Amino acid sequence: MPKKSKKADIIDTATVLFAGKGFANTSMAEVASLTGIAGATIFYHFKTKEELFVSVLENVKTGLVQAFSLYFQEEHFPTGLERLLGAVAYHLHLSETKKEWFLLLRRHYTHELAAVHPACRRHLEVVYTCLVEIFEKALTIGQEDGSIGPLSAKKTALIILAMVDGILQLESNNLYNAGTLYSELLASCRRMVENKQ
Amino acid sequence: MPKKSKKADIIDTATVLFAGKGFANTSMAEVASLTGIAGATIFYHFKTKEELFVSVLENVKTGLVQAFSLYFQEEHFPTGLERLLGAVAYHLHLSETKKEWFLLLRRHYTHELAAVHPACRRHLEVVYTCLVEIFEKALTIGQEDGSIGPLSAKKTALIILAMVDGILQLESNNLYNAGTLYSELLASCRRMVENKQ
């Protein structure tokens, strides 16, 4: 196994903790102990707790953008509609294999900090722009090939993102076994955007 | 103006603070000072911070259930489809006039506590059951009168709830001016559930 730098180890540990327990409830001491280093070491690599958080978010951003770009490099779709449904399905899939990423993005602190911290805001914007544009592009393609009806691609992309995110939220809050809803979600998306023959 | 009890004052102040800054970032001292009472007074009415939070949540539950019940007492709809869209619109409307309620329900701490604290969990369940059943009932009525197509009422109700909640989330995170999306959201709901003629 490749020996990772301690700095990267800290970021990995912090990602899980920030995502799982939130910023305020995660202590630097806990990050240090789970990483297997002394408490003061974190402050050598990151000046403040906030700076650590931003590094974590940047790391998530990079990973997420890369994952989607890779997916569309390998997959190809006959119609825009199928491309859209593929994107939704991959979004759902990623949120299972990389739960921490999406938990972190859904944490309130992430958005509170973004309102105040320019670098943090930029990372968040990149993530959301990436997600929205994926849907938007699929919708535009679908309108050209006739698989998708006439609607505002931009606004519909936002609504689909909200819908997917809302389902993931329900699931992560253990309110309903949302896994059961995945196929129903895809069907609902299809009904929502497909061209009435 | 009716003189309110200090206990009710504390709950009102705490609702705004817990909703706006979260549980961990709200100090009992702040709640006390904004309510205009001494710090120790809160602990006379509520044994712990957690108990205060549960009282706040209970209060939100009561208000929310009442608001929806009142709405459907006064409004009547010609079709199930219109009833559904009315419910969605009222949900969006309430989330503006009673922002704190929905912010509180979306806070992670609310769900983390619910996983451990039975009374808290019960309050949350009442709220979500109320919201889901409103959509579910409208869908069922619509299927009977032919305005809504054949689909699982329960699952579709969950998806619509997730969609509305997702839009509100986008808005409260200042990511997009989601207000612009309200009419598009209603149109999308309609396309999703209406009976193909």
Next chain:
DNA sequence: GTACTAACTGATCGATCAGTCAGTATTACG
């Protein structure tokens, strides 16, 4: 080896905060 730098650490500090307690004010009632 020596010299220099980067990585890392243990001990500690100051601030914050939930919760306690012993006591004071306020109300209700005979």
Next chain:
DNA sequence: CGTAATACTGACTGATCGATCAGTTAGTAC
């Protein structure tokens, strides 16, 4: 009025946590 309960308060405590700092170790260059 008296007295008893309820409502409220100021001063304090113990624990937690972010951050600092003086110092040690590991790595690299010569």
